Amino acid sequence: MAKDKTATHRFAVAPMMEWTDRHCRYFLRLISKRTFLYTEMVTAEAVLYGDRERVLGFDPAEHPLALQLGGSDADKLAQAARIGAEFGYDEINLNVGCPSDRVQSGRFGACLMAEPALVGACVAEMVASSGLPVTVKCRIGIDDQDAEESLDRFIDEVARAGCASFIVHARKAWLKGLSPKENRDVPPLDYGRVHRLKKRRHDLEIILNGGIESFAAAKAELAHVDGVMLGRAAYADPYLLAEVDGEIFGEEGPVPSRLDVLDAFRPYVEDQLRRGVRLNAMMRHILGLFHGQPRARAFRRHLAEHAHLDGAGIEVLDGARRIVAGESRMSIAAE
Template sequence: MQQNQSYRFSVAPMMDWTDRHCRAFHRVLTRRALLYTEMVTTGAVLFGPRDRLLGFDAGEHPVALQLGGSEPDALARAAAIGADFGYDEINLNCGCPSDRVQNGAFGACLMREPELVAEGVAAMKAAVSIPVTVKCRIGVDDQEPREALWAMAQAVRNAGADALIVHARKAWLKGLSPKENRDVPPLDYAIVHALKRDFPNMQISINGGIRSMDETLEQLRHLDGVMVGREAYQNPGMLLDVDPLLFGEAAPVDDGFEALAVYEPYIAARLAEGIKLSDMTRHLLGLFAGMPGARLWRRHLAMEGVKRGAGLETLHAALAHVERGSERYVAA
């Protein structure tokens, strides 16, 4: 199967992190990475404030909407709404282990119900013309990954899923918090590689613990795509290497300073709409990671950016702490 280049690199959906302001900033750093929304439940899409929950800037493309839910009809209707909003992909969350999703019987709980997931995928595929994908774990609790993950892959492939993204850890629904579930269960990259060997014609990406472009390139020797989460958020300068190393194209900007100059009009426009500076600058704290002045940059934004009336002058004052001419962040 010819690889779909849009899945080659993506930034993971992360609750409370990958909102529209974050995505607008990440798009300044890479034109090609596929960006994801935070998970939005089908109930919120169907009955909540859609413009606030689903609205995004056209400059964010390519961007995917991640849905949380398990009822096929609701998934189909929510997917259709997402497609009408202009999203490039609909993704079904089968990996989140939070109490919220457990109470709603979706997220990682769906690892136990691959046929229900397949019904949801088929319903969404019938409702939209854009790709429908699934993000899952290698298993939950005492499941045997060789059984659970293979059953999920088989089911969603047969239902017409366009890609499967695998977080290469189990989710422990009993005994671990959502935060612990991101670190404590051991990573098992080899099992995802084995899955790809057994499903060679299926688009399969890997997620979990990938912290550099070297690691990304190594994973791409075995798989179709890599999804990076916390590292891309906490060290966003990493994204400056995505387009050159993975797509053979120049980065949109040369460094963090130029990135801020390009992003500043977006901040100004949102400030004029009444959005707080900190809603945007919280996504910038790690931009100068490892550079002289980075700690003072973070401190200034964290302390001053939350104050009433904080504006661009606060951003400029924080930037003054960073030493110009120092090397930009490059993932080793």
């Protein structure tokens, strides 16, 4: 699997647990060729001791693609990073932002922001073992930390270890008292803190993440930082990525229509069905493709009602296409 030598973080889709699996990433790649994609977080132990093809496998079309790892044992992370490099990933990313209790109990994720020296040691080992760029995704701070002083200290320490790119979710993570879901919304956004970090460390690549809800908002932030990363907004309305290649990267050429994307996804779906993948494992990622368009509700309803059934096949996707293309009376009734 050849690595993408032209990869850039100017625009990226965030790693999202249970969302950005290989089927989701393949689908998103059909909309944008240049958006940087990330796996779901994978623990170092899962890489070392799990089914590696299931945990790490991906289609070459997904490049540029990063493997996000979770952990705090430098030796295990180094081994996992080396294996990721052998699988053909373009980058290894270390998760220092997830606030869940399960992650904290394993001593990784956002709680590591309190241990910059340990994160630095992990990064140094991962760089040495993999030969790939190692990036870090973090918050602006945790709990009662001073987000000015503590973030600067964290970034400086980890940068000295060999990390040149940081993805900063512009909220604190509250490890005590807030659920992971609340941690995505309750702590206030502070884009200004990330802007100040970029001004102070202009030598580093700083990518802004957190609360960006539209392509226009993302593009506006590029005046202040090196890149932007969208999460839930890109999943809910994936076709917003259709603007990325032309508007962000200056690529010329036709923009695929939503129906073009659906048609391009069909051969992949057929292939995966032959491999024993359930239809719903793929269809759940395309529910937002026609967001805001006529017959979008009928499209979603058709997939929701039929894709999960035992034996569901390509005819379900074809039926959904006919609905959204206005070729079926079902679309009229459903609206």
